[in-house]
Amino acid sequence: MKKVLWIFAVLLFGCAGELRAQTARFNFSLAAQSVGSGWVNVPGDPSTGVRSGTSNGITVSSVATANWAPLAGTGAAFDNIGSAGGTFFSPSTVTLNHWFQYSSPAGYNELVPQLQVSGLIKDSVYTLKMTASSTSTRNTNPTRYTVVGRTVFGYIDINTHNNTALGATFNNVLPDENGMIKIYVNTLPTTQIADISGLQITMGRTNPPPIVQITSPDDNDVLDDEHPLVINATASETGGTISKVMFYIGDTTKIGESTTAPYSAKNLVSRKLQANSNENIL
Numbered sequence: 001m002k003k004v005l006w007i008f009a010v011l012l013f014g015c016a017g018e019l020r021a022q023t024a025r026f027n028f029s030l031a032a033q034s035v036g037s038g039w040v041n042v043p044g045d046p047s048t049g050v051r052s053g054t055s056n057g058i059t060v061s062s063v064a065t066a067n068w069a070p071l072a073g074t075g076a077a078f079d080n081i082g083s084a085g086g087t088f089f090s091p092s093t094v095t096l097n098h099w100f101q102y103s104s105p106a107g108y109n110e111l112v113p114q115l116q117v118s119g120l121i122k123d124s125v126y127t128l129k130m131t132a133s134s135t136s137t138r139n140t141n142p143t144r145y146t147v148v149g150r151t152v153f154g155y156i157d158i159n160t161h162n163n164t165a166l167g168a169t170f171n172n173v174l175p176d177e178n179g180m181i182k183i184y185v186n187t188l189p190t191t192q193i194a195d196i197s198g199l200q201i202t203m204g205r206t207n208p209p210p211i212v213q214i215t216s217p218d219d220n221d222v223l224d225d226e227h228p229l230v231i232n233a234t235a236s237e238t239g240g241t242i243s244k245v246m247f248y249i250g251d252t253t254k255i256g257e258s259t260t261a262p263y264s265a266k267n268l269v270s271r272k273l274q275a276n277s278n279e280n281i282l
Contacts, residue, residue, distance in 0.1 A: 131167030
C-alpha cells in the first residue's frame with residue numbers, strides 16, 4: 001500500500017552561526033547612578049560641561065555645551081522622572097533618568113549634534129538603539145532621533161512621555177572616515193522636550209533571518225509506506241554561517257537535524273506522517 005503524504009506539516013528551522021559583536025551601553029543622568037551590569041553611567045548636565053563615558057573601547061560624548069538647549073533654572077539633565085518598569089532596555093532603571101533639550105532652540109540643525117560616538121572601526125557597521133522616558137507634563141510627544149555616519153539616516157520619532165516600551169533602532173550605520181557617528185536628539189515645532197535616557201551601540205551587520213526551503217519530497221508526492229521518509233532542504237544565511245537545520249512535524253515533534261549541506265533528515269517511523277494523509281491509494 002502507498003500513501004499520498006502532504007508535506008505541509010513539516011517545519012524547518014535554520015540556526016545561524018554565532019556572530020561575535022562589540023557592544024557598548026550608556027545611560028545618562030544628572031547625578032551619578034548605579035544602573036546595572038554592562039551599563040556605563042554618564043552623569044552631569046551636558047549644558048554646563050562636556051560629559052563623556054567609555055565602554056568596551058567606544059566613547060560617547062555630549063560634544064559641546066552650546067549644542068544643548070536647557071530649561072531655565074533646571075538645565076538639561078534630570079533624575080528619577082522616567083516611568084517605572086521600562087522594557088526597551090534591561091534593567092528598567094536605565095530609563096529612570098535623562099538628558100533633555102527644551103523648546104524650539106532644540107530643533108534639528110545639521111551642525112549641532114547632541115552626542116558623538118567615537119572609537120568605532122570606520123569600515124564596520126553598527127546598530128544603535130536609544131530611548132527615553134519622562135513623566136514631566138512639559139514633555140509633549142514625540143522626540144526625534146537622527147544618526148549620521150557617512151550618510152544621514154532618516155529620523156525616527158518616539159513618544160517618550162510616560163514611555164515604557166518604545167525605542168529607536170538604527171541598523172547598519174557606517175561611521176565616518178574618523179570612526180565617528182553623530183546623534184541628534186531634537187524637538188519638533190509642536191513639542192517642548194526631546195530627551196535620551198539610554199544608548200546601546202553594537203558592532204555587526206543586522207541581517208535577515210536564514211532562508212530554509214524543502215527541496216524534496218514535493219507536496220503530493222507518492223511515497224512507499226514501507227520505507228523511511230527522507231526530507232532534504234537547502235539553507236542560506238547572509239553575513240553568517242548555518243550551524244544546523246532542524247526538522248519538525250507540526251510545531252513540536254522533532255524528527256531530526258543536520259549540520260552539513262545538503263541538509264536532510266530521515267523519519268524512521270513513517271506512521272507519524274500518516275495522520276496528515278488526505279488520501280490513500282491502493
